[in-house]
Amino acid sequence: MAGERRTDAKLVESETTETDAAAGAAVGLSAVLFALAVAALFERVSLTGSLFGVGTVTLLGGLLTALGVAVVAFGVGSRLGYVETDPDRSVGLVAGLGAALPWVVVGGSAASQTLGLGTAVGVVAGVAAGGAAFALTVLPCEDLGSTLPLGCLLALTGLVFLSGVIGPEWVWELGWTQQAAITAEFLIPASTLFAALYGGWASAKAYGGFGARGRHMGAYVLVYLNALSIVAFLLILVAYVAVQGLPGLLNGAELGLGSGPQTTVLGASVALPVSVPFVMNGVALFNDFQGVLPAIVGTVWLVVGAVVLAVPLGVGAALFLTEYAERGRFTQVVEVATNGLWSTPSIVFGLFGFAFLVPRFGNGKSLLSGMITLGFMLLPLVVITSREAMLSVPDEYRDASAALGVSKWQTIRSVVLPAALPGVVTGVILGVGRIAGETAPILLTMAGGTFLPGSQTVDVLGSFQFTTAPPFVANPALMEATSALPYQLYALISAGVGASSNVGNADEFRWATALVLLVVVLSFYAIGIATRYYFRRRLRHT
Amino acid sequence: MAPVTDALNGRVRGALTARLRRLRGFVDDTDPPALAIVAAMTLSLFATLVGFLAVSDLTIVPFVAFATSTAIGWVLYQEETAYTIALMMTVSTILILGLIIVFIFRESVPVIRYESATAFGVTVPGLRMFIQPNWDAVSPPIRYSMVPMIHGTVMVTLIASVVAAPLGVSAALFLSEIAPPTVREVIKPGVEILAGVPSIVYGFIGFTVLGPWASDQFQTTGQGSYLFVGIVVGLMALPTVVSVAEDALSSVPESMKSGSLAMGTTDWQTMTSITLPAAFSGVSAAVLLGVGRAIGETMAATVMLRGVPRLTEPLVNVFYGQETLTSIIARNYGEADGLQMDALFVAGVILFVTVLVISIGAQYIEWRMHERLGGEI
Numbered sequence: 001m002a003g004e005r006r007t008d009a010k011l012v013e014s015e016t017t018e019t020d021a022a023a024g025a026a027v028g029l030s031a032v033l034f035a036l037a038v039a040a041l042f043e044r045v046s047l048t049g050s051l052f053g054v055g056t057v058t059l060l061g062g063l064l065t066a067l068g069v070a071v072v073a074f075g076v077g078s079r080l081g082y083v084e085t086d087p088d089r090s091v092g093l094v095a096g097l098g099a100a101l102p103w104v105v106v107g108g109s110a111a112s113q114t115l116g117l118g119t120a121v122g123v124v125a126g127v128a129a130g131g132a133a134f135a136l137t138v139l140p141c142e143d144l145g146s147t148l149p150l151g152c153l154l155a156l157t158g159l160v161f162l163s164g165v166i167g168p169e170w171v172w173e174l175g176w177t178q179q180a181a182i183t184a185e186f187l188i189p190a191s192t193l194f195a196a197l198y199g200g201w202a203s204a205k206a207y208g209g210f211g212a213r214g215r216h217m218g219a220y221v222l223v224y225l226n227a228l229s230i231v232a233f234l235l236i237l238v239a240y241v242a243v244q245g246l247p248g249l250l251n252g253a254e255l256g257l258g259s260g261p262q263t264t265v266l267g268a269s270v271a272l273p274v275s276v277p278f279v280m281n282g283v284a285l286f287n288d289f290q291g292v293l294p295a296i297v298g299t300v301w302l303v304v305g306a307v308v309l310a311v312p313l314g315v316g317a318a319l320f321l322t323e324y325a326e327r328g329r330f331t332q333v334v335e336v337a338t339n340g341l342w343s344t345p346s347i348v349f350g351l352f353g354f355a356f357l358v359p360r361f362g363n364g365k366s367l368l369s370g371m372i373t374l375g376f377m378l379l380p381l382v383v384i385t386s387r388e389a390m391l392s393v394p395d396e397y398r399d400a401s402a403a404l405g406v407s408k409w410q411t412i413r414s415v416v417l418p419a420a421l422p423g424v425v426t427g428v429i430l431g432v433g434r435i436a437g438e439t440a441p442i443l444l445t446m447a448g449g450t451f452l453p454g455s456q457t458v459d460v461l462g463s464f465q466f467t468t469a470p471p472f473v474a475n476p477a478l479m480e481a482t483s484a485l486p487y488q489l490y491a492l493i494s495a496g497v498g499a500s501s502n503v504g505n506a507d508e509f510r511w512a513t514a515l516v517l518l519v520v521v522l523s524f525y526a527i528g529i530a531t532r533y534y535f536r537r538r539l540r541h542t
Numbered sequence: 543m544a545p546v547t548d549a550l551n552g553r554v555r556g557a558l559t560a561r562l563r564r565l566r567g568f569v570d571d572t573d574p575p576a577l578a579i580v581a582a583m584t585l586s587l588f589a590t591l592v593g594f595l596a597v598s599d600l601t602i603v604p605f606v607a608f609a610t611s612t613a614i615g616w617v618l619y620q621e622e623t624a625y626t627i628a629l630m631m632t633v634s635t636i637l638i639l640g641l642i643i644v645f646i647f648r649e650s651v652p653v654i655r656y657e658s659a660t661a662f663g664v665t666v667p668g669l670r671m672f673i674q675p676n677w678d679a680v681s682p683p684i685r686y687s688m689v690p691m692i693h694g695t696v697m698v699t700l701i702a703s704v705v706a707a708p709l710g711v712s713a714a715l716f717l718s719e720i721a722p723p724t725v726r727e728v729i730k731p732g733v734e735i736l737a738g739v740p741s742i743v744y745g746f747i748g749f750t751v752l753g754p755w756a757s758d759q760f761q762t763t764g765q766g767s768y769l770f771v772g773i774v775v776g777l778m779a780l781p782t783v784v785s786v787a788e789d790a791l792s793s794v795p796e797s798m799k800s801g802s803l804a805m806g807t808t809d810w811q812t813m814t815s816i817t818l819p820a821a822f823s824g825v826s827a828a829v830l831l832g833v834g835r836a837i838g839e840t841m842a843a844t845v846m847l848r849g850v851p852r853l854t855e856p857l858v859n860v861f862y863g864q865e866t867l868t869s870i871i872a873r874n875y876g877e878a879d880g881l882q883m884d885a886l887f888v889a890g891v892i893l894f895v896t897v898l899v900i901s902i903g904a905q906y907i908e909w910r911m912h913e914r915l916g917g918e919i
Contacts, residue, residue: 043755171761174859176855176856176859177855177856177859178762178763178854178855178859178861178862179761179762179763180760180761180762180859180861180862181760181761182760183759183760183761185758185759186759186760212807212808212810212811213808215808215810215811216808216809216810216811219810220720220810222712223712223715223716223720224716224720226709226712226713226716227712227713227716227717227721227729230709230713230729230732230733230736230780231728231729231732233736233777234732234735234736234739237739237747240747241743241747312631313631313634313635314631316627316628316630316631316632317628317631317632317634317635319628320625320628320629320631320632321632323628324625324628324629325632333636334632334635334636335905336902336905337635337636337639338635339901339902339905340639340898340901340902341635341638341639342901343831343834343835343838343897343898343900343901344642344838344894344897344898345837345838345839345840345868345893345894345897346838346840347838347840347868347871347872347890347893348642348646348838348890348893348894348897349642350871350872350875351646351649351871351886351887351890352641352642352645352646354875355645355646355648355649355887356641356642356645359597360594360597376638379635379638380635383635407621408621409620409621409624409625412624413624430734430738433738434737434738436740437738437739437740437741437742437743438740438741439740439741439742439840439841439872440741440840440841440868440872443872443875444871444875486740486742486841489742489743489746490742490745490841490844490845493742493745493746493749493845494845510746510750514743514746517740517742517743518739518740518743521738521739521740522735522738522739524738525731525734525735525738526735529731529734529735
């Protein structure tokens with residue numbers, strides 16, 4: 001039958017039929033269910049309450065049942081020839097496994113828990129249900145296979161909610177030594193979420209008329225949803241931290257001429273026109289508003305130190321690998337080592353700094369050890385990105401320069417390096433964003449107190465001094481433990497509320513610290529990405 | 543055996559003679575004064591390194607010598623000096639990896655000796671850390687078992703991979719094959735920024751928001767569960783999977799894709815039957831690297847877990863989160879000394895070796911893929 005239909009399938013299918021509209025509506029219904037499930041999961045919608053005059057669970061159950069019936073109807077309608085579709089012989093093994101998985105869970109838990117038959121029977125029932133669903137998916141024609149098992153699953157879930165077998169008060173005690181239970185509060189939204197995904201996929205396939213186009217539709221719905229969710233997740237994350245952190249950050253903030261602290265700009269002493277005590281103060285007993293200035297300055301110096309160490313080393317190494325060395329054993333070893341360094345966990349860098357650097361710099365945690373540790377972390381990233389940038393410089397440039405009879409180093413200095421500069425700069429900025437937020441390595445190598453007074457803000461440039469004993473140069477600021485934003489946040493979390501009572505509202509203080517950290521780190525990323533755009537557009541224009 | 547060692551000896555000797563010949567060539571080609579400068583730089587830098595390793599106050603002396611000789615070389619023989627500096631910088635990357643290996647292994651030796659156990663009549667150092675699940679640093683018998691932490695890391699990594707692998711590969715497909723250019727320009731930086739959110743911020747949100755919520759939902763005593771640490775760590779590993787997998791997918795030659803499309807397939811058919819199989823090894827390398835990231839994730843785990851090193855009961859109880867290899871280091875480094883500190887180094891060694899093996903494996907897979915597709919590396 002399917003073969004017959006395929007012969008008169010149209011090359012262009014543009015007109016919208018009622019079936020398409022119905023399938024489109026089913027996709028929309030899945031989207032609504034998905035949104036409801038997410039809202040219920042995060043307790044934006046109460047399960048015990050009601051929506052549009054209907055109890056939430058009843059509403060979810062009703063919608064799920066409707067969606068399930070619709071999905072089955074598409075399949076059966078297509079099979080019986082009421083709907084014009086173009087199904088393949090079979091759905092395929094991947095979709096079969098996808099459909100079998102929820103049935104294993106449903107069959108197993110229904111037999112072992114709802115009916116109380118024990119674990120062994122539960123496993124058998126789960127495998128049986130999953131096997132049946134798998135066979136039902138894979139064996140029949142594609143239109144039935146991709147709708148029947150899933151539609152039944154949706155309808156069953158809906159009916160379970162409608163009939164009140166699983167109501168808002170439902171709890172499944174797992175009976176484990178460490179007490180845990182699965183509550184309706186979690187189960188209902190979570191199962192609705194997955195059911196909505198399956199329903200959306202099946203109805204999108206129906207919308208596409210099954211076959212290659214249907215599979216294309218079904219897959220695209222999921223892929224687009226995934227991409228959208230990732231972006232939504234990022235936005236929600238940033239917005240949440242911003243909303244929570246702003247009150248603490250703007251505590252006592254003032255805007256107006258002369259309201260800020262005195263600073264020296266070009267030799268003249270001026271008062272800044274804004275005052276944000278949270279980022280301009282330290283912590284002191286008589287401060288009106290407490291702040292995190294020492295931690296911000298600590299972070300800045302850490303980043304500066306790491307960049308000063310890692311960028312020349314990394315660019316030099318990349319230069320050697322791309323311009324001087326012949327491809328062979330040596331370059332291979334360096335590549336493996338760089339990539340290995342790149343994936344080494346940050347806490348291992350911390351341990352290394354603790355064992356290697358700390359004993360060599362006065363046996364105590366110090367800013368210098370932190371700088372070098374972070375520099376080592378940054379190094380592989382600089383090597384990798386600089387290498388990519390140098391490799392993408394066309395060989396014609398080098399040949400043209402060499403044809404002028406200049407030496408290799410002159411070619412590198414005046415042709416390769418300038419051409420690779422944009423890539424190197426972007427890579428370095430992005431890398432810096434990454435290390436600026438690292439906590440683990442500085443935890444073991446440089447982190448000192450949590451609530452530093454403003455007077456302990458590090459001043460590296462002003463602390464250089466010469467001594468008579470070797471090593472003749474000393475810088476106490478580099479040799480002292482200090483604070484940095486990520487560490488400050490960690491210490492605030494692990495210290496609990498009691499220890500931080502001297503900052504007034506501890507919760508506000510913490511969120512504000514998180515916000516400042518996020519702003520600092522993300523601004524590196526923003527600058528990096530903007531630089532890349534700038535250079536790319538300039539390249540396109542020239 | 544003998545022919546094998548002979549062949550090996552022969553190869554080593556061949557390589558050495560080749561090196562020597564090249565060195566001699568360099569010596570012959572270079573001016574004697576330039577050669578002297580290069581030699582001075584190399585020797586003084588080497589002396590600096592030795593001094594630094596020996597914790598000597600006089601390290602500054604060879605360092606000043608190095609700086610001076612470099613400055614002189616830069617003015618008089620820029621070509622040779624630049625070459626030497628670049629070479630030294632390259633060597634330093636390998637050196638750093640070597641130093642990490644040496645130092646974290648060295649620190650972990652005492653506790654490995656302490657935790658020796660006898661198996662089949664042979665005393666194996668460190669074995670007792672892996673055959674009993676008890677970590678007790680305070681009351682005798684003092685035991686430093688790695689089993690609870692390995693269990694925790696495995697649980698977290700499994701859950702994280704379940705989150706990161708499908709979402710990451712799907713997002714990579716979207717970015718490299720599906721998205722229209724304008725959408726791509728928005729989502730790609732978004733993924734990059736997601737990679738930049740500091741782990742402690744994730745941990746903080748997990749600790750203040752997710753933790754209480756999860757303990758309420760699953761009616762557990764106290765907060766901290768492998769399930770949610772796994773999910774958060776999975777989200778953190780996601781950008782790594784996306785960017786590496788996207789590279790792999792877009793390195794599939796365009797001609798293969800258009801060939802398939804010319805047969806009248808849909809985009810999705812081309813993806814599943816041409817692009818994904820061709821890039822399969824690259825995509826699996828991406829997942830592997832994501833797993834490596836998940837294993838090494840520290841701060842989110844540290845603040846979200848309970849910090850009691852023991853196994854969960856039963857072992858599959860993901861609603862309780864005790865301790866992972868990373869979090870035990872971050873939590874205990876402060877009060878630890880002696881054997882306990884060394885035990886933390888053992889956790890570091892396990893992490894380092896696992897992740898290094900994963901990294902090398904992923905590189906090997908990627909290299910194979912490039913070889914097969916015939917693209918440039």
